[in-house]
Amino acid sequence: MAKIKEIRIIRTRRDTSWTIVKVVTDQPGLYGIGSASDIFNPKAVIAVIEELLAPMLIGQDAGHIEDIWQQMHQSGYWRSGSALSTAMGGIDMALWDIKGKEANMPVYKLLGGPCRAAVPCYAHAAGNSYEELEADVQRYLDEGYRVIRCQLGAYGGGGFVRAAEAGLPEEAWHGASSQAFDEAAYLDAIPEMFRKLRDKFGYGVKLTHDVHEHLTPTAAVALSKLLEPYRLFFLEDVLPPDQIGWFANIRKQSTTPQAIGELFTNPHEWVPLIKDRLIDFIRVRVSKAGGITQCRKIAALGEAFGVRTAWQEGGDNDPVNQAAAMHLDLAIWNFGIQEENHFRAEELAAFPGHAVLKGGYLYANDKPGLGIDIDEEKAEALVEDQWRNGNYHNPYPIDRQADGTIVRP
Numbered sequence: 001m002a003k004i005k006e007i008r009i010i011r012t013r014r015d016t017s018w019t020i021v022k023v024v025t026d027q028p029g030l031y032g033i034g035s036a037s038d039i040f041n042p043k044a045v046i047a048v049i050e051e052l053l054a055p056m057l058i059g060q061d062a063g064h065i066e067d068i069w070q071q072m073h074q075s076g077y078w079r080s081g082s083a084l085s086t087a088m089g090g091i092d093m094a095l096w097d098i099k100g101k102e103a104n105m106p107v108y109k110l111l112g113g114p115c116r117a118a119v120p121c122y123a124h125a126a127g128n129s130y131e132e133l134e135a136d137v138q139r140y141l142d143e144g145y146r147v148i149r150c151q152l153g154a155y156g157g158g159g160f161v162r163a164a165e166a167g168l169p170e171e172a173w174h175g176a177s178s179q180a181f182d183e184a185a186y187l188d189a190i191p192e193m194f195r196k197l198r199d200k201f202g203y204g205v206k207l208t209h210d211v212h213e214h215l216t217p218t219a220a221v222a223l224s225k226l227l228e229p230y231r232l233f234f235l236e237d238v239l240p241p242d243q244i245g246w247f248a249n250i251r252k253q254s255t256t257p258q259a260i261g262e263l264f265t266n267p268h269e270w271v272p273l274i275k276d277r278l279i280d281f282i283r284v285r286v287s288k289a290g291g292i293t294q295c296r297k298i299a300a301l302g303e304a305f306g307v308r309t310a311w312q313e314g315g316d317n318d319p320v321n322q323a324a325a326m327h328l329d330l331a332i333w334n335f336g337i338q339e340e341n342h343f344r345a346e347e348l349a350a351f352p353g354h355a356v357l358k359g360g361y362l363y364a365n366d367k368p369g370l371g372i373d374i375d376e377e378k379a380e381a382l383v384e385d386q387w388r389n390g391n392y393h394n395p396y397p398i399d400r401q402a403d404g405t406i407v408r409p
Contacts, residue, residue, distance in 0.1 A: 002027045002062045002098065007054040007091065009036075009046050012350060012379035017042040017392060018318040020374055021049060021090035025062050025098060032062075032097030033374055035287045035321035036090025040396055041083060048087040052076060057091070063102070065095045069293045080266035085290045092291025093324045093370065100369035107324075107370055111296060111331035119329040119362040121340040122147035122208060122233075126157075130196050137201065144359030147206040147233055147337055152193055155212035156399055156407070159186025166402040173404035180402040183219045190223065194230035206233035213240035213263070213409040214399070220246065224254035233337070234259040234281050234310070240408045241269050247278040259283050262312045263409060265290075270298060274307050281310040281336050285317070286325045299332045308336030317341050319351040323372045326355050326362050338362060350378035 002025035010020040016039045024031045038045045053072055060068060072088045073079055100107045108114055123140035125148050127133030133150060140148050152158040159181050163172070166180040174180065190209060197207060209232065215223060220238040227235060234257040239246055241263050250258060259281035264270050265288055273279045282302055286295050299309050309332055311325040322341055329335045340357065348354050353372040356363045365371045399407040 002030055002102065004057050004060050004062050007049065007057065009049060010374060010376060010379055011042070011046075012374075012382045013318070013347065014382050014384055016316050016394065019045060019090070020318070020320055020379070021094050022374070023062065023091060023094035023098065030098060030101060032094035032099075032101070032369060033320055033372070034090040034093030034095075034097065034291070035318050035324065036086050037287065037316070037318050037321065038082070038086050039316040040394055042392065044083045045086045045090075048076070048083050049090065053087055053091060062095055062098050065092065065099065065293055068092075068095065069290065073290070080268075082265045082288060085265045086287050089287035089289065089291035089294075092293050093287070093320065096292045096324075096327075097369035104368050106364060106366060106368060107292070107327040108330040108364065111292075111327065114330045115333050115335065116330060119326050119335075119338050119364075120147065121145070121338045121357065121360055121362055122149055122206075123340055123360070124149050124151070126151040126153060128153045128157075130193065133193070134197065134200050137197065137205070140360075141201070141205060144361075145340075146360060147208065149208045149210060149236070150193065150197060151210060152189060155210065156181050156186065156214045158189030158193060159183055159214065160399075161185055161402070168402055169404070172402075174400055181214060181399050181407045182402065183215055186214065187219060187223055187226065191226040191230070194227060194232070198230050203231060208233045208236055208259070210236040211238045213237050214407050215239065217243050217246040217249070221250050221253055224250050224256040224258070227256050228254060232256055236260070236283065237262055237409075242408075244269060244273055247273055248276070251278050257281070259310055262314075264288070271301070274298075274301050274305050277305050277307070279307060281308050283310045283312045283339075285312040285314075285321065286328065287321045288312075292324055292328060295328055296332070299328065299334060303332075303334040306334075308334050310336045311338060313339035313341040315341065319343060319348065319354040320370070320372055320374075322362075323353075323355050323364075323370045326364055327370060329362070330364060346378070346382065350375050350382060 006024040125136040160179040257280040261283035
């Protein structure tokens with residue numbers, strides 16, 4: 001059996017950080033790759049891999065995936081934090097990649113074989129006005145998508161009020177921002193957005209919306225009720241992880257399907273929501289939850305309670321995490337939908353064997369393992385000087401209410 005000989009980090013991408021883990025074995029030419037990307041905290045994840053996990057795993061059997069996952073989970077004593085879970089996720093993906101190559105099978109076949117011919121995805125439509133949004137929805141319909149997420153501009157769009165109208169206090173804390181978030185405005189704008197979209201496109205197209213945790217709990221309940229007539233495919237992340245207890249109130253008062261999990265890293269976040277049937281879709285990112293090993297267990301739990309998967313992607317994600325999510329999507333019966341992601345041509349060139357997105361579907365190849373590789377020379381060519389000189393700094397942007405209070409997430 002192949003043993004782990006080396007664990008290396010490959011950093012790539014131009015404007016945001018991608019961290020790829022390469023697990024090399026003692027068998028000539030046998031290695032696997034995984035995603036440990038964290039756009040906001042890349043060096044913390046890298047330190048966990050290089051200083052904690054890699055020294056522990058060198059020399060171990062690469063095929064002991066479950067045992068290695070359990071070792072990594074307890075290795076830092078304090079468990080289920082985002083940095084540790086992301087580091088674990090990257091290594092776990094790489095080990096499944098190796099396992100598939102040893103078996104000469106794609107990972108989705110190792111997981112039980114395909115449950116569908118391809119993986120349907122939902123598109124991200126947006127516009128700064130209703131008219132712009134309608135045009136973007138039509139563009140995706142023309143491309144073949146049947147499930148489309150709809151946003152008025154950025155997250156919280158429809159709820160931002162200009163500084164002059166928001167009544168900011170003297171010496172306001174908004175910095176260069178010229179707007180403040182007002183949830184009353186948001187509760188007016190989003191139902192109206194969906195009324196216009198249904199008038200324009202009818203009910204044949206499935207629509208979603210991402211609140212991105214901007215609301216207080218009672219406003220989340222109100223929005224879910226207001227959106228009932230427009231029959232959403234799901235309402236995404238209506239509350240932050242801190243307030244998951246409120247989903248019981250939402251379920252009692254609204255039939256709008258709920259999807260959540262983008263910020264989840266801890267089982268105590270998703271287990272109560274699934275077992276009490278308070279959500280309809282679980283949306284953790286595969287790498288952030290600890291990789292394929294953990295996510296197949298999440299999916300199995302969801303199947304028992306009627307909850308479907310909708311693994312999180314987003315514009316900061318990389319083709320390797322997308323590939324891992326796609327293999328899970330193919331093999332899981334209670335799959336719901338996959339978030340789309342688009343990459344530049346030069347980025348895809350650095351990842352031969354990447355998933356193919358066409359007509360609203362992701363298609364896998366039949367290569368062993370995850371079916372994706374990394375061209376290290378092309379990956380290196382994408383890297384900006386800010387990484388090399390240590391000046392990478394990319395904290396999550398902050399939205400504020402008129403008085404300065406920070407709006408989560």
